Amino acid sequence: MAEATLDPVFQIQRVYLKDVSLEQPNSPEILLNQEQPGVDIQLGVEAAPVAEGLFEVTVTATVHTKIADKTVFLVEAKQAGIFEIRNLAPEQMNGILGVACPQIVYPYLRSNVADVIQRGGFPPVHMAEINFQAMYEQQQADAAAAAAPAAPQIIV
Template sequence: MAEQENAQAQDNTPKFALQRIYVKDASFESPASPVVFTKAWKPKMHVDLNTRSQPVGENTFEVTLTVTVTAKLEEDETAFLVEVQQAGLFVAEGIEGEQLRQLLGIACPNMLFPYVREAVDALTVKGGFPALALQPVNFEALYRQAKAQADEKAAASEATTH
């Protein structure tokens, strides 16, 4: 009887697992080549990050981390543009509400980031440009910032409807 109770208790414990990591989409453009290779390499880099999650089955979620890097030269000429959508399938059982949103918005992108970082670097180098090592990202801070903005927007919307 005690074994059966232990088995039931174990079944109720939250479970989180990574099932698969994969590149969902990748693109590289160098619209100014080959002329760009004859100019001094002092680009202005712009990095854009985006995360998205969606359910794909019972307790299974796809999380996609999209990184877009644009390198422009002084003349505002685009040297290259690279975009990678790194995705993963994650299982989250017994986790709901805010805890699930934090898992999908913080932990999952943290797991995906090293892979997207490597993919961006590889595409940049294969495009003939110097290696590009993306700086670490604090996904918790980004999540909290996005949540605060959403809360403010909801409060403002609620205030205008009353």
């Protein structure tokens, strides 16, 4: 009897705000400063299985604004999604979890971060669109370079 091939399954089960915090450690004094703050935005992506065929993908953003060495505000947010992914080749899974899922979750994160910042009394910070494919490929290249053995050195 021939084996039945199963159709691939990719479905969004839920998208949710997992964690968010806003800190203004130097308020109200820093609010009187008219200088433009520097803005540093860091992003991260994590994926973990939660059940058979179900995966949680979390995109994390840290937005840190400073004037000189004083923090204006710090926002840390985690937006997550639960995805049903079944019947895919193992080599396809990393791309789906590292590119397709974050692309779905990220717009929610952008909106929530801008909203929290605005509700904190600041003009919203609009995070740029992210090319998760390029980010994923860079992470793969970095991992391959770190795993490659170093060239032998000849000391004379």
